[in-house]
Amino acid sequence: MAIAKAERLMNLALCLLGSGRPLSKRELRTSIEAYMEVGSEDAFNRMFERDKDDLRELGMVIETVESLEGEIGYVARRDRNRLPPVALDAEEAAALVLAARVWQQARLAGAASGALQKLRAAGMPLAEEERETYAALEPRVPAGEAAFEPLMIACRDRRPVTFDYRKSNAVRPETRQVEPWALECWRGHWYLAGFDRDRGAERVFRLSRITGRVRSRAGAFTVPVPGQVAVRESVERFAGENATAQARIRLRTGSGYPLRARATSTARHDAEWDELEIPYGHGLDAWLAEFGPDVIVLGPAELRADVMERLRAVAKG
Structure with a gap:
């Protein structure tokens, strides 16, 4: 449904831009296949009004013109719907290059690469010194899940x-x-x-x-x-970002660096364990369970019980 609507809006936009003169609803209905398939006149009128409003919300300037015979027509003049030339300074261009590096999956990487090629073709060269300045930055947004x-x-x-x-x-x-x-x-x-x-x-x-x-x-x-x-x-x-309390845990020495980074206090318990206080919010039990035998929850009691329940479920699975 979304693809069909996008195609219909594109066809309407092309008709309005390419005609060179105002087109009536009747002419648009006989020119766009999706409108021809609509059964009743009322259904077509509702669809056309929604499509026209959607194009205007997207920024397209559509004029309503009345002919000498009193017929209403619609036109999108090219001079009023032309984007200004793309103008980017060196820092803006470098930011776009960094953004394009973020996505590593094939589908998204292709779209990002194609967008950069189009911008360069429109006159957006990236100076060598700017390339060197940002070359060490390799941003990543992992998205390996099939879902x-x-x-x-x-x-x-x-x-x-x-x-x-x-x-x-x-x-x-x-x-x-x-x-x-x-x-x-x-x-x-x-x-x-x-x-x-x-x-x-x-x-x-x-x-x-x-x-x-x-x-x-x-x-x-x-x-x-x-x-x-x-x-x-x-x-x-x-x-678990918005913490509502503090949790006390025992963490194996030399492990759990993400937990140590969030700790509000850290003390040595013995040669093998440290005791930490960390912010306690929703989701902390799942995070602590990921560290397995390197974490012992001391309190609160409900957090300890939640972590134990998660670990038992993993053991059964």
Whole structure:
């Protein structure tokens, strides 16, 4: 559905730009295949008005013109819909090059490389000294999970999805029906924020725990999509960024450097163990469980119980 609409909008934009004169609704309906397939006149009128509004929201200037016979026509004049020349200074050009290096997956890397080639063809050379200045920077955004690409497309197209998800303390995965809002990367892991239809509430899912194939579903979203800032805050709460208390752990000497970086206090316990205090928020139990035998949770008691439950689930699996 999203692809069909995009194609229809593109065809309408090309008609309005290429005609050189105002076109009536009747002429547009007989010129664009998608409009020809619409059964009733009322349905066509509604579709056309939505499409026209969508193009205007995207920045296209569409003029409404009335002919001498009183017929309404529409035209998008090229001089009013031409983008200004691309002009980038050296720092802006270098920032684009760094951004293009971030994505390493084949599909995304090809799009980023193609965009740079087009900008260079439009006159965006990057000076040698600028290349050398930024050559040492090699940014990466890992996205190796198989679920990343289909979920990215589903978020973009606003399409509900179904997938099997295994919680860290569960032996078997459960099927989830989700309206995907956005993907966020936090501490090297990708998370999906969205509306879980079965639970009737907002949920956050770690992509590495999605098993099997992500399947798209027909139909529209049933709840409004929140702003990007709200989605990011949801992921941070789930992943433990917003701490509400302090946890006390024992950490094996010479290990757990990410935990040490977050510690608010560190003391030597003996030759083998150190004792740390770290911020305690939602998701800390899952993170501590990843360190296995190198971590002992001293308190709070509920955190210790959660970590033990996760480790038992892993042992059973």
